Amino acid sequence: MGRRTIIGIDPGTNLLGFGVIAVEDGKPRFVDMGVLDLRKEKDAYSKLRQIFDTVSEVVKTYHGTEMALESPFYGKNPQVILKLGRAQGAAMIAALEQGLEVCEYAPREAKQAITGNGAASKEQVCVMLEKTLGVDLTVDHLDATDALAIALCHFYTTSNPLSKLKSSSSWEKFIQAHPDRVK
Numbered sequence: 001m002g003r004r005t006i007i008g009i010d011p012g013t014n015l016l017g018f019g020v021i022a023v024e025d026g027k028p029r030f031v032d033m034g035v036l037d038l039r040k041e042k043d044a045y046s047k048l049r050q051i052f053d054t055v056s057e058v059v060k061t062y063h064g065t066e067m068a069l070e071s072p073f074y075g076k077n078p079q080v081i082l083k084l085g086r087a088q089g090a091a092m093i094a095a096l097e098q099g100l101e102v103c104e105y106a107p108r109e110a111k112q113a114i115t116g117n118g119a120a121s122k123e124q125v126c127v128m129l130e131k132t133l134g135v136d137l138t139v140d141h142l143d144a145t146d147a148l149a150i151a152l153c154h155f156y157t158t159s160n161p162l163s164k165l166k167s168s169s170s171w172e173k174f175i176q177a178h179p180d181r182v183k
Contacts, residue, residue: 005031007064007095008151009055010143011072011087013047014039017141018055019148020062021133021155028155030133031062033144044083048090055094067095068154070146071104105153110146113153125149 003024010017016038020031036054038047058064069091072084088104095102108118115128122142129148130137137145 004066004155005062005064006151006154007055007059007062007067007100008147008149008154009067009069009088009091010146010150011051011069011084011091012038012143013044013051013083013087015141015143016051016054016087016091017143017145017147018058019144019146019151020058020064021148021151022062023155023159026159028133028152030135030148033137033139033148035139035141035144037141044086048086051087051090052094055091056098059095059098059100064095064098064100066154066158067091067100067102068150069102069104070110070150071106103154103157105150105157107146110149110153113156114149122146 003022006021006023008019016036017033019033021028022031036050038050041047041050059067069088072081072088092102111120111125112118114125114132122145126137126139126142126145129145129152132152139145
């Protein structure tokens with residue numbers, strides 16, 4: 001596989017983080033990160049439009065080849081999950097429209113991949129990203145480092161030769177892999 005550029009997205013309707021890593025010669029390298037601050041925007045649909053436009057621009061600017069998104073996690077407030085899902089959907093469509101592969105990772109999965117601890121704090125994740133990527137990540141919002149962690153988690157997952165040996169995640173994949181077991 002040639003050069004890869006992974007765009008990580010931490011979706012949100014108030015703050016959306018993005019992180020970009022390039023993979024060259026099998027090694028991840030920090031490219032950029034940032035936050036789209038939507039807290040002053042009151043119209044929910046305008047926020048979704050801005051998310052779509054910003055993610056589209058990030059993909060174009062950095063010539064993204066893959067996108068990794070943080071998946072909405074279980075919460076007590078269904079309205080929050082709905083809003084996060086909408087933000088995630090706007091980012092997904094921006095990526096899919098430009099031909100990127102899209103994958104999702106749970107927050108605990110990314111924390112586990114970066115720090116070895118699925119319950120690590122956002123600050124611990126930031127410190128490990130600095131050490132791993134060899135950069136100073138002084139940030140105002142940890143949403144950007146969360147997005148960078150999602151991108152690096154995707155790199156680790158897709159670069160691991162053992163990840164291809166995991167069991168099927170769906171019935172369709174199982175049936176394709178074992179046609180003789182279906183009657």
